[in-house]
Amino acid sequence: MQDMSDTSSTFEKTSQSPLAWGADIQLAVVFLTRIPWRLNGDVPPQALNRALRAFPLVGLIVGGGSATVFGLAHFANLPDLACALLAILSAVLLTGALHEDGLADVADGFGGGQDKARKLEIMRDSRLGAYGGLALVFSLGLRTSALIGFEDWTLGAAALVGTACLSRVAPALLIYMMKPARSDGLAATMEKPAGVIICQSLGLGVALFLLCTPGMAGWITLSVCALCLLIWKAIAQKQIGGQTGDVCGASQQIIEISALLTLASLT
Template identity: 45%
Template structure:
């Protein structure tokens, strides 16, 4: 039991270091295989990020801000916690696919830290969709539950993508992170389902997860056709697509 607890604590810390910009440090050398094993804790970190966004929405709503402004505050704190890691991936992938004529050029554009017109448009539309969906949910308690569930589900899908698809580059961070074992992916998926069912109910929760999974795998499929596989930016774009469509599904189910 004590060994299992330490293992989970290690993976949660590693996932938080990997997915957020919290002032956390790893003591000593980064163990081999930790990137892969820590992916089971991705939904836990995602749920925490969503909870922070929900708390900010609750406070903003409580002091009288309208739903749209409260939603902007919630999305802003999530981006602050993650360093806009996933949003950056969405913008980079849009720039690469929109501006490159062949695979090599697309990958080259995606490595460029500058944002282009395609990336700017994708980023604006993605933020608008999230803010609009959160504002449409409206109720602070329901919004917090939706953000916890969407944060967990969208990140739990990443281990499935890295298992099913191959990396586009052999020297990228996504490639060196390693392919997680099936048990890691299934554990992440189980945690996401649990979070969704507890937070928003069986029907809406399972429907939202199914739509989010379709969105994430759709992004990865496009990347395989266009790039030959996934990159860190592709995973970020997939997470954003999954979160957006999860929230939109909840709005449609209301």
């Protein structure tokens, strides 16, 4: 396993060329969604480290698709609940329930394991347990109820885009701030991302979010999300001593839920 504190690599993680950004966006789309975009040539082992900066841009695709479905459902005069459920469903289909799967695995592991080894073992089990099932119910329910709570559906549509971008910064931040909880797996093989990559990811995510949210409500929501991420980091550190792919996936769900609920209460 490579040292997580070593950000040096033969792969130029900090390259700012248009080609590098294009490659990062492509890899991020392939990694985070079910969109059939075929990668060209060999992908360097640490390519995902640099592609973290493009994660918020994938939020534009997922959130944009979800917002479009939300708007079309409203134009079709469907009930508010149906509109919200269809919007969430579209995002789940676009991502292949990638983040929902991480949330369910973490809930099962943290809820059912007695020690770190057992928690990690449960998290690798593909079977869905009671804690995971409840986590999915609450995730879908809270996001749906938040969308229904917007007085104007156009604000809800904008919130879908903004929160999709912002929430995809969370995994990048956890990878940067925490050590891997396992000695194997994707998280363990990745190097610690370069600081400039994390700054670019955070800058893009925050900028896109604020473009989609009205005034002070956006800044308040950012503060709430930052607090929620720090709390989640502390929980993961206490439970398993670090981050895993599932922990990072769950963080996206936690931030998206927190952001949608906060915005719904403020707008």
